[in-house]
Amino acid sequence: MDWFPDFLLFALFGGLGIAIISAPLGVFMVWQRQSYFGATLAHSALLGVSMGLFLEMDLSFSVILFALIIAFGIHQLSQKTQLSSDTLLGILAHSSLALGLALLSLQNTVQIDIMGYLFGDILSVTSTDLMLISMVGLITLVFYLFHWRDLLNITLNPELAQVEGVHVKAIQLQYVLLLALMIALSMKIVGVLLVTSLLIIPAAAARRFAQTPEAMLLYSMILGIVSVVLGLGTSMTWDIPTGPAIVLVATALFLLMLIKKAPN
Secondary structure: OOOOOOOHHHHHHHHHHHHHHHHHHHHHHHOOOOOOHHHHHHHHHHHHHHHHOOOOOOHHHHHHHHHHHHHOOOOOOOHHHHOOHHHHHHHHHHHHHHHHHHHHHHHOOOOOHHHHHHHHHHHHHHHHHHHHHHHHHHHHHHHHHHEEEEEHHHHOOOHHHHOOOHHHHHHHHHHHHHHHHHHHHHHHHHHHHHHHHHHHHHHHHHOOOOHHHHHHHHHHHHHHHHHHHHHHHHHHHHHHOOOHHHHHHHHHHHHHHHHHOOOO
16 A cells, blocks of 8 residues: 555554554463563663674564573562562562663764654564564463463462462463563563553453453453554554653543543
């Protein structure tokens, strides 16, 4: 379509793909109260950018690699350390962000759009990004087809799920790694500082009306898609950054549902 440039199509499809992947990950993040965990992974993604530049690696690959490494490290440390989860995540979130910014400041000969990584640059999405998003979407679909009920049981009572034969630690690790992949791919859409919002806000809004876990998943997916479409349109209309626009639309939808539900 000549009237609809390729970069806008890539931006739209990339945003929709991330919204769809975010829904199943976000609902469990809300149920398990793991928003700080997502924020820690998001901050670590910037470390992946700086390490990619420092080691002269492909940035997309380095972001994914270091997000997975840090996600695995957080999961292992949470099983062995005596620190509370909030304390551990707070230390890792701020230290990884500080290290990433410090390494970026040493790259005197490299020009990089740090604002694009912090707040997203959806118009820079490429066909390679779309392929990666599709692959992660497929992996997420397969994971949830096999482990949806297991995840529900773990959320309700991990000890009881363990007794019933659910491989709790293995499934939690797989969930964490999927979350890291999604966050790494979302940097171009909404940026490091806002990616957790795309996971949490649609799921929190969907929770206001959903009567079943499956309904919450469906509503979260719909709200995420609407947020991306309206956010992209808002960005183009008023010439504001797309990542913040998507999050603001999602927030507006959440507040609208909050007000509408309040009388009940």
